[in-house]
Amino acid sequence: MQASTAVQLTLGGTTESVVYIRQVLEQTLELGAHPVSVRELGYLPTTRLELMLQRGDISVLFLGPTAERDQKFLPVRVDMTDNLVNKRILFIPRGSQALYDPVQNLEDFRALQYVAGMGKAWADSAIWKANGLPVATIDGDWKRLYRMVASQSRRIDYLPRGAHEIALEWMQHADLEVEQNLAFTYTQDHILYVSPARPELHLLLQELLPQAERMGLISRLARAYYHQVFEPPINLQQRRVIRLEMPASS
Numbered sequence: 001m002q003a004s005t006a007v008q009l010t011l012g013g014t015t016e017s018v019v020y021i022r023q024v025l026e027q028t029l030e031l032g033a034h035p036v037s038v039r040e041l042g043y044l045p046t047t048r049l050e051l052m053l054q055r056g057d058i059s060v061l062f063l064g065p066t067a068e069r070d071q072k073f074l075p076v077r078v079d080m081t082d083n084l085v086n087k088r089i090l091f092i093p094r095g096s097q098a099l100y101d102p103v104q105n106l107e108d109f110r111a112l113q114y115v116a117g118m119g120k121a122w123a124d125s126a127i128w129k130a131n132g133l134p135v136a137t138i139d140g141d142w143k144r145l146y147r148m149v150a151s152q153s154r155r156i157d158y159l160p161r162g163a164h165e166i167a168l169e170w171m172q173h174a175d176l177e178v179e180q181n182l183a184f185t186y187t188q189d190h191i192l193y194v195s196p197a198r199p200e201l202h203l204l205l206q207e208l209l210p211q212a213e214r215m216g217l218i219s220r221l222a223r224a225y226y227h228q229v230f231e232p233p234i235n236l237q238q239r240r241v242i243r244l245e246m247p248a249s250s
Contacts, residue, residue, distance in 0.1 A: 056197025064123030
């Protein structure tokens, strides 16, 4: 694609993820002198977004890498959040912090046998299971999980969220609290998947996104946009880190 050729993008997802990925892509494409036109579709469940990506109804999607996604979409293997997405913090029912206070390591947490709630399409599900941690997944709109954790009427004890996500969400969920001490971490950041209907965009981003990473652009944008991860109540740098192993197939 020649420099100065306009790039059309259609994006969908949570407001926070769309705003962030739009910033990254606009500034990355500026490196190649490409003006950008963006159409935003708003929030849609991940399972639906993946179908839309496959059909070409959206241009790109910001996801945890899996072998299945690598086959269906066109991956650009650049860490997209400066490793903030793979730091997981827990939403827990209000008043339940004392149950988590004794946890010092993965073995302690595993012994609790608390059940994580996740969306069916989440790559985290395989990671949790590979570490012997119980998971319950739901189809459709994963945002129902907030209510399910708060109500404690279903057998779902907590909702893990990326540090960058929970930093923006905690004020919206007064019936939940942010677990105070733990950060679950693994070695896999989210990457960008491009629609198979947009091979020319894939080639362009394979060239420009590594440049943006080397220049520190992605790190700078991630830490500016998600600066709340280093502030209360997230305090990422002060948490006890629990390292999770990746599934053997990853």
